[in-house]
Amino acid sequence: MLNKKRISKTIVRQQDQTDCGVACLLSLIKYYEGDGSLEKLRELSGTNRQGTTLLGLYQAANQLGFDAQGCEANIQAIIDHRTPLILHVLIDERLEHYIICYRYENGKFVIGDPAKGIYELSAKELEAIWVSRTCLTLAPNDEFVKAKAIARSKKVWFLTLLKEDYKLLGISIGIGVTMAVLGTSMAIFSQKLIDDILPSNDLKRLLTGLALLSFLLMARVGFSTLRELFLIRQSKDFNNRIIDKFYDSLLRLPKAFFDTRKIGELVARLNDTNRIQRVIKFLASNLLIDILSAIVALSFLYYYSWKIGLIATINLPIYFLIIYGFNSKIITAQKEVMQGYASSESHYINSMQGIASIKNHNGLNIFKKLNQLIYGNFQQKVFDLGKIKIRLSLFSGIAGVLFLIAVLGFGSYQVYQQAMSLGELMAVLGMAGTLMPAITNLALVAIPINEAKIAFQRMFEFASMQQEVTDGTHIEKFDSLEISDLTFRFAGRSRLLKGVNMKVHKGECVAIVGESGSGKSTLGQLLQKFYQKESGNIIVNGKMDLDGIAMESWRNHIGVVSQDIHLFNGTVLDNILMGTEDSVENVVKFVQQHGFEPFFSQFPQGLGTIVGEEGINLSGGQRQVVALARVLYKRPQLLILDEATAAMDRNTEKFTLRLLERLKDELTVILISHRLHTLKNFADRIYVLEDGKVAHGGGHKELLLTHNFYSEFWQELNADKKPTLVSA
Numbered sequence: 229m230l231n232k233k234r235i236s237k238t239i240v241r242q243q244d245q246t247d248c249g250v251a252c253l254l255s256l257i258k259y260y261e262g263d264g265s266l267e268k269l270r271e272l273s274g275t276n277r278q279g280t281t282l283l284g285l286y287q288a289a290n291q292l293g294f295d296a297q298g299c300e301a302n303i304q305a306i307i308d309h310r311t312p313l314i315l316h317v318l319i320d321e322r323l324e325h326y327i328i329c330y331r332y333e334n335g336k337f338v339i340g341d342p343a344k345g346i347y348e349l350s351a352k353e354l355e356a357i358w359v360s361r362t363c364l365t366l367a368p369n370d371e372f373v374k375a376k377a378i379a380r381s382k383k384v385w386f387l388t389l390l391k392e393d394y395k396l397l398g399i400s401i402g403i404g405v406t407m408a409v410l411g412t413s414m415a416i417f418s419q420k421l422i423d424d425i426l427p428s429n430d431l432k433r434l435l436t437g438l439a440l441l442s443f444l445l446m447a448r449v450g451f452s453t454l455r456e457l458f459l460i461r462q463s464k465d466f467n468n469r470i471i472d473k474f475y476d477s478l479l480r481l482p483k484a485f486f487d488t489r490k491i492g493e494l495v496a497r498l499n500d501t502n503r504i505q506r507v508i509k510f511l512a513s514n515l516l517i518d519i520l521s522a523i524v525a526l527s528f529l530y531y532y533s534w535k536i537g538l539i540a541t542i543n544l545p546i547y548f549l550i551i552y553g554f555n556s557k558i559i560t561a562q563k564e565v566m567q568g569y570a571s572s573e574s575h576y577i578n579s580m581q582g583i584a585s586i587k588n589h590n591g592l593n594i595f596k597k598l599n600q601l602i603y604g605n606f607q608q609k610v611f612d613l614g615k616i617k618i619r620l621s622l623f624s625g626i627a628g629v630l631f632l633i634a635v636l637g638f639g640s641y642q643v644y645q646q647a648m649s650l651g652e653l654m655a656v657l658g659m660a661g662t663l664m665p666a667i668t669n670l671a672l673v674a675i676p677i678n679e680a681k682i683a684f685q686r687m688f689e690f691a692s693m694q695q696e697v698t699d700g701t702h703i704e705k706f707d708s709l710e711i712s713d714l715t716f717r718f719a720g721r722s723r724l725l726k727g728v729n730m731k732v733h734k735g736e737c738v739a740i741v742g743e744s745g746s747g748k749s750t751l752g753q754l755l756q757k758f759y760q761k762e763s764g765n766i767i768v769n770g771k772m773d774l775d776g777i778a779m780e781s782w783r784n785h786i787g788v789v790s791q792d793i794h795l796f797n798g799t800v801l802d803n804i805l806m807g808t809e810d811s812v813e814n815v816v817k818f819v820q821q822h823g824f825e826p827f828f829s830q831f832p833q834g835l836g837t838i839v840g841e842e843g844i845n846l847s848g849g850q851r852q853v854v855a856l857a858r859v860l861y862k863r864p865q866l867l868i869l870d871e872a873t874a875a876m877d878r879n880t881e882k883f884t885l886r887l888l889e890r891l892k893d894e895l896t897v898i899l900i901s902h903r904l905h906t907l908k909n910f911a912d913r914i915y916v917l918e919d920g921k922v923a924h925g926g927g928h929k930e931l932l933l934t935h936n937f938y939s940e941f942w943q944e945l946n947a948d949k950k951p952t953l954v955s956a
């Protein structure tokens with residue numbers, strides 16, 4: 229029998245239309261008691277704005293510990309298949325969608341639909357929408373990680389973050405306990421004052437009592453200040469530590485992670501760490517005091533009147549029931565607020581970065597409207613959460629008032645009956661006055677805890693991702709690189725490189741040319757170890773596979789100037805040094821020796837000119853010159869230039885090529901370029917990338933003998949140069 233309860237508990241709803249595939253996969257992960265997030269699955273499956281391919285789902289499932297298989301099947305095969313599978317269907321004859329078919333039972337298919345939930349379909353109904361007849365079967369294998377194991381590692385991660393704070397937190401908790409006890413002194417004193425001191429007419433007793441009370445209250449103020457001090461110190465240390473750890477984990481994630489993320493979302497998550505700290509502080513400062521205040525106050529209530537104590541005890545579960553009812557609503561609303569915040573942050577960054585395109589396209593109004601929509605949506609979520617919180621406070625507030633009235637009413641009755649003194653009534657009211665806010669705070673504690681839980685969850689999601697593999701063999705120098713039968717595909721995409729073969733030796737310059745989108749830059753990125761190849765070999769120095777070489781060692785030997793040059797905030801000098809400790813004189817010497825001086829002297833303050841967001845904007849060509857100086861200063865042995873001269877004027881490009889020619893003995897160059905005319909005299913070999921393979925390779929003359937992308941260029945150029953008859 230199919231466990232429908234388990235299905236309805238584990239089905240994950242899609243966040244938008246493109247998520248249906250990953251939502252199906254996540255539902256099945258949860259169905260098999262695992263855990264995960266849409267975020268992670270999106271990355272593993274290469275989900276983008278068009279959605280997820282079945283191939284992407286297959287790849288993600290296999291990486292997550294499933295034995296997955298994509299197949300074509302028919303209805304009978306699904307009836308016979310007794311475990312859940314994902315079907316690719318067509319809704320309303322046009323919309324591609326994924327659903328889960330859990331099982332065929334009692335003449336119907338039990339369907340889990342990330343858009344609509346759980347329902348049943350007859351064979352005929354399913355046949356009508358399952359047009360492609362493709363499906364993904366999956367069964368968890370030994371590598372499948374159960375949710376419990378994930379929760380354990382989450383806990384360990386969190387505790388390691390908090391470990392160094394135990395002492396400070398312990399001290400502030402200790403102070404908190406003392407404060408909770410001292411907090412009762414006022415109530416006790418009021419009882420003594422009314423029942424004993426005032427009737428005795430003894431001024432000395434009154435003064436002694438007041439002095440004692442002043443001392444206790446002062447001590448409370450002193451302790452409170454001290455505790456605040458400890459807590460802000462803990463805040464500072466914890467925030468530094470958590471951001472340091474999180475930022476470090478982020479930087480160590482593979483490049484593929486950043487390809488699919490919006491910067492705003494990442495920044496929002498970094499800011500989320502503050503929420504966690506706020507809650508730790510709140511818990512350490514308020515929670516324990518509230519618990520202790522409640523216990524102490526309740527004990528005193530029992531001490532003065534067991535009946536009033538009982539009234540209080542009965543009242544407590546009411547609060548917790550109220551909170552329990554609100555819990556899931558708050559969690560969902562809070563998640564949405566955070567998501568809304570991340571989206572609006574991302575929208576700001578995106579629009580600021582693309583300000584030129586917005587202006588050129590007269591897109592101000594559209595972006596303004598978009599902002600109203602995105603930010604409005606965020607504020608609506610904040611409003612919705614606020615409404616839930618207000619409802620919660622309202623109910624708990626009403627329960628509080630009812631409780632106080634009950635205590636006052638019953639206490640007054642006791643005084644009428646002379647079962648209680650007036651002073652005791654005052655003390656009881658005082659105690660009830662401390663008990664109520666403490667209980668209300670405890671009842672509301674679910675909110676910050678949930679907030680921190682979500683923030684932690686969002687942070688852990690990134691921090692726990694597989695980082696770049698950095699270890700391996702160190703190499704002393706670079707001699708040669710040989711690529712054979714290299715294949716590669718981006719997650720969920722068809723194969724981009726289908727068996728690339730090429731080689732380059734020390735002192736050589738090879739060029740890679742081909743149409744846009746043929747995979748040249750991707751090949752360059754594979755050489756930078758940004759992505760994992762699918763198959764084939766990249767052999768370094770004739771013996772070592774690139775995969776086995778330590779990341780740091782490899783990156784020490786290579787230098788890259790890529791299509792998108794990023795200059796960091798700081799001076800030109802800072803950008804050349806990139807954190808290396810060296811004297812300015814040495815950099816100046818380097819700049820002079822390499823002939824960069826005329827370029828940098830054009831900048832207002834030469835090497836000291838501030839570039840990047842806070843300084844002047846350099847032209848595209850100037851940026852490329854700075855990037856070239858930066859990479860050569862690193863003294864790489866293998867230089868990868870990806871359209872590195874594309875923005876330069878003819879003279880600057882000539883300077884660059886001459887400089888590289890000069891350095892050729894100590895430098896191997898891989899040049900990815902569309903500037904084919906430059907290659908004739910510069911490149912020792914030219915590889916033409918076509919349909920994922922090196923279709924042609926050789927020197928300039930050799931390539932001109934066959935028909936290819938490179939020879940076509942020269943043919944057209946020569947044709948253009950032929951004299952034409954000018955009609956009179």
Ligand SMILES: Nc1ncnc2c1ncn2[C@@H]1O[C@H](COP(=O)(O)OP(=O)(O)OP(=O)(O)O)[C@@H](O)[C@H]1O
Pocket residue numbers: 487718719721724742743744745746747748749750751
């Ligand atoms: N991170 C990515 N995820 C998925 N697909 C990608 C990613 N990066 C690039 N692609 C795709 O891979 C293909 C090859 O891109 P690549 O940048 O390597 O081409 P290219 O030959 O260098 O093009 P160009 O000459 O225009 O620079 C393109 O279709 C591109 O859309």
